[in-house]
Amino acid sequence: MNDVANRVAVAASTPDVFGAQLETWRLRIEAALESRLPPATAVPARLHEAMRYSVLGGGKRIRPALLFATARTLGLTEDQVEAAACAIELVHVYSLVHDDLPAMDDDDLRRGRPTCHKAFDEATAILVGDALQPLAFQLLARDPALPPSPAIRLRLVDLLSEASGTFGMAGGQAIDLGVQGRQVDIAQIEDMHARKTGAIIRASVLMAAECVPGLDPKAHAALNDFATAIGLAFQIQDDLLDVLGDVSTLGKATGADRERDKPTHPAIIGIEASQERVHLLHGQALAALELFGERAAPLRALADWLLSRRY
């Protein structure tokens, strides 16, 4: 634990070193997404505009960064996983657009700008989500930047579809809506998180792993452990920021969870115990990376950055 605390202190005091890497990845994925979205001039123009508004509207691009960092750890280049990183981000963005809808979380603000249904309209926002999903799968099937092996691409389709479905993201959102205002225990909360945010974070790491033919099963298992721990820690951190953060750095309303009577770690076990849980998971995530030695430096730095972030 002291080691983790030290790493976080170091990461916080030298944000420029890894920060520059993150910014490079962010610019890369921004350009990669831009070139893969239909042009706003193509019919139906309003839908394409709304897709571009939603996808290119900023964001930290954490999931692509996880994919890139895993690729680097495994000796792949960013080029080889860029299309997969786009696919993951498209699915993530679609989920934000739908989660923001009036019938769901009813949010007006996202990344400091009006949400898609506010900037456009509800029907368009529904269709943006509906259209981003197949675009993600189409990239996995067709994008020339990915490894050409159909077997690898098909495994990516399998991973992404599993992570998006009812045992992944969509199921997590359904559980989330179902538990608001209800008494639930921490195990139920963690099952919800494992699906709602954990599944896509895990898929980000495992999709990069899948691009290495014949990867050692031990390396695969270690990455799975890393991603599972980091996914949950990330979500608890997010819920902590909702309690502790302020609107100007987050770019969205804070205190929203309490307002919705959403059961979260801070609400159930308190702020301090939640911070301790993040620390513990952080340690587990780093321990899982030991197998890779120095090669895992990008993943370690990303984990440290994710769990020390203030926004």
Place this chain on the structure above:
Amino acid sequence: MNDVANRVAVAASTPDVFGAQLETWRLRIEAALESRLPPATAVPARLHEAMRYSVLGGGKRIRPALLFATARTLGLTEDQVEAAACAIELVHVYSLVHDDLPAMDDDDLRRGRPTCHKAFDEATAILVGDALQPLAFQLLARDPALPPSPAIRLRLVDLLSEASGTFGMAGGQAIDLGVQGRQVDIAQIEDMHARKTGAIIRASVLMAAECVPGLDPKAHAALNDFATAIGLAFQIQDDLLDVLGDVSTLGKATGADRERDKPTHPAIIGIEASQERVHLLHGQALAALELFGERAAPLRALADWLLSRRY
């Protein structure tokens, strides 16, 4: 044209022959879908219930029938394309659930029962659609009933994703919402139909074709022509039924298009010219099948049935 008129007359007078085949296919796809949907007992139960309610809620299963009929024409068994037929139907059902939403077509009735958002709630209906999409792609990636070749499966993913996206179904729905109450010409209407309903109908036929390794490009082109013609004819027929049909046989409200000021073939070129257009397209569809001789009997019978239907 006389040949077409004769065929329709014969089909209408002997519905039992092909009707029995359709019913066999319908029962098969019903069981196939049932076994591939998550059980209603699995968490999140309400979402799984709503998915089963929407998918297993009847319907003519026209797209699976097109897939089965194409398979038979090409010498494949129904077993070999059953998972692909399920994938197509899941995507079709998701589109119905989302199209029925208050922000879209705002329909209360579908197949004679309350629409998903009426029977459950709006958030659940959004998530049903969101979760049916990845389930469809997962079947293509994973289902043991499909041909095992990753290359074939990947082509199916590619076809289904293209047919579902903005240059297919989702784009067609966006165009549809955009043209309501506006002056548009018949070319714009036909572009809308080619995407909104045509793309998935075309994909149904082409996905079966893709399951035949090394299919003669001429056969592929003929099936593409057939599917394109039948897709448009089917939609015009649907719009005619909206004007001419009655609620008891259709299981949904009629006159809905006029009420929404939706531009359709009957509204723009009139009922008779629309019927003539259906006839013409029917003839084109049958002409495209000549290449296959007697082997195309199932596809011919299905085309005849589709375009003489009264519901």
